Amino acid sequence: MRKRALLLAAAVSLAAQDLSAILARLEKLEAENRELRGEVKQLRDIVEGAKPTVAERLDIVERRVEEQASTKVEAPNRYPLEITGMAVFQTFYNTRGANGLDVPTTAAVTPGRASAGASPRQSVIGLRYHGPQTVFGGKVSGSMYMDFWDGNTEGGAPPFRVRTAEVTVDWATRSLALGMMKPLISPHDPSSFAYIGISPLTSSGNLWRWQPQLRFEQRAGWFKGQAAFMQTSEDSTGAPANLINARRRPGLELRGSASHSFDDTRRVEVGFGGHFSESRIGGQALPSRIASVDWLVTPVSKLTLTGNFFNGENVHHLGALRQSFRIAANGLVNTVRSRGGWTQASVPFTPKLTLNVFAGIHDDRNADLNRGQNGANRTGGANIVWHLAPNVIVSFESSQIRSSYIGTFNRRMNRYDLAIAYLF
Numbered sequence: 312m313r314k315r316a317l318l319l320a321a322a323v324s325l326a327a328q329d330l331s332a333i334l335a336r337l338e339k340l341e342a343e344n345r346e347l348r349g350e351v352k353q354l355r356d357i358v359e360g361a362k363p364t365v366a367e368r369l370d371i372v373e374r375r376v377e378e379q380a381s382t383k384v385e386a387p388n389r390y391p392l393e394i395t396g397m398a399v400f401q402t403f404y405n406t407r408g409a410n411g412l413d414v415p416t417t418a419a420v421t422p423g424r425a426s427a428g429a430s431p432r433q434s435v436i437g438l439r440y441h442g443p444q445t446v447f448g449g450k451v452s453g454s455m456y457m458d459f460w461d462g463n464t465e466g467g468a469p470p471f472r473v474r475t476a477e478v479t480v481d482w483a484t485r486s487l488a489l490g491m492m493k494p495l496i497s498p499h500d501p502s503s504f505a506y507i508g509i510s511p512l513t514s515s516g517n518l519w520r521w522q523p524q525l526r527f528e529q530r531a532g533w534f535k536g537q538a539a540f541m542q543t544s545e546d547s548t549g550a551p552a553n554l555i556n557a558r559r560r561p562g563l564e565l566r567g568s569a570s571h572s573f574d575d576t577r578r579v580e581v582g583f584g585g586h587f588s589e590s591r592i593g594g595q596a597l598p599s600r601i602a603s604v605d606w607l608v609t610p611v612s613k614l615t616l617t618g619n620f621f622n623g624e625n626v627h628h629l630g631a632l633r634q635s636f637r638i639a640a641n642g643l644v645n646t647v648r649s650r651g652g653w654t655q656a657s658v659p660f661t662p663k664l665t666l667n668v669f670a671g672i673h674d675d676r677n678a679d680l681n682r683g684q685n686g687a688n689r690t691g692g693a694n695i696v697w698h699l700a701p702n703v704i705v706s707f708e709s710s711q712i713r714s715s716y717i718g719t720f721n722r723r724m725n726r727y728d729l730a731i732a733y734l735f
Contacts, residue, residue: 394735396436396456397704399504401730402429408712408724412463414506416514417632417688418714418722432459433507435474449480453490460508475521486528491521494629495539495564496584496603499617501655501669503694504706505728513630515690515712516653516671518603518621520544520630524564533571539564543588543599543628554593554644562588562599576612581605590625592636593644599625599635618654632688637679647679663698682718689713692726702734 403413404427410419413428435458442451455476477490493500497518503511510519524541541562545555568582586601601623608616625646627635637645653671660666670691677686692710699705706729713723 391440393439394437395439396434396735398431398434398733398735399507399730400429400431400732401433401505401728403427403505403726403728406725408722409726414463414509415712415724415726416509416690417685418712418724420683420714420716420720420722422722422724432461434459435507445480447482449482449487451478451480453478458508463509484530486526486530488526488528489524491523492526492539493521494518494541494586495524495526495537495566496586496601496605496621497619497629498566498582498605499607499619501617501653501671502657502665502667502696503669503708504696504704504730504732505694505708505710505726510630512653512669512671512690514632514673514688516621516651516673517619518601518626518629518631520628533569535568535570537566537568539566541588543590545590545592545628554638556591556594560588560590562586566603568605576609578607578609580607586623586626586629588628590628590635593638593642595644597625597636597644597646599623599628599646601626601629613658613660615657616654617657618652620650620652622650624648631673632675632685634675634680634684637681645679648676650674665696666693667696668693677717680717684717685714686717687715694728704730704732704734706730706732 404425405412405415406425407422408418409415409426410421410423411426413426413430435456437454437456439454440452442453445451453476456474457471458474459471461470461472473491475491475493477488477492479486479488500519501511501517505511506513510517513519522541522544524539526537526539528535528537541564543560543562545558545560564584564586566582566584568580570578570580572578582605584603584605586599586603588599590597590599601621603619603621605619606617610616625635626649627633627647631649631651635647637647639645651671651673653669655667655669658666658668670689672687672689674687675685680686690710690712692708694706694708697705708726708728708730710726710728711723712726713721715721
């Protein structure tokens, strides 16, 4: 019995100790909770006191409205316009063969002296806008790009000219556009900051002349069909002015293309096109017929291939060499048959540094030309484009032009160009 009493007393003593410990812990937890509630109250008081008053909120809103008003332009109909473009300062050096031109496209028969210079004339200013939906549910958008290019030499008062302009209505599967645009059969351009006032590889395979046109586009999955009614300019063909019966003529261009994207980077697009128009020279109706193929291929993330090839007759009103016609001894005018094209490989080493390597050729059939005319014009070169900042670009370009004159000379010239562009 005594042993049992001792064991019972020991158990009661342990239980009392455990209960005391539990009560002590509970008191400690209660104290910590009171402390936490006090801290939360203090933080709440600080936050409540930091809230701006109604007057302060109105002042903040007004300042934000003023900031937005200083960066946005609105047309009278209240639709916003975006100002875009780039300010380009360019320095260049041309070896003998430029014949005094700032931006040559052929190597001159008479080489002349080497030349150098600097100019901001190839800067571009653009406007872009987006309008409301039309009654048929189409999205309206448009753009206009202008520059200060006044030709191939520095002028006293460079004009402010329109480069391209268009108004487009986009529906789910089709589009309609009206404006001044590049030929439909030559949709791509090489990358260059040396040739902006004149498109890169002009007279060496790139058909680029911006001309008024009305375009329609129909999309169906991976296929796209396009048609353009355009106005050609016969002033650029090289025919004597007294033989040009109509300076502007209507033309038709068609293009079909297929494209496919394998993933976010790999893509392929191939297009086939045709141009149909007539020139009125010396009382004759002379056809302009051109077939073309173009491509844009990105087989891997670090390589993009673009280019164009054409074959036809009387092609020069689209921005090529100005020798579309040959006037025979009997006074008859014959068209010149031509072929050519260009290609470019772009290699982005890093997101900020890209290498572009390009080459092009325009080859007129020698039998259609007179002695001394340019039978073949070739250009090749490369440039490095470096993004110093998101909107600041430095580009260095080196290129060579080779011109073969029938029965006389083969000429060449080198060009070196350094450009700094600020995008806005």
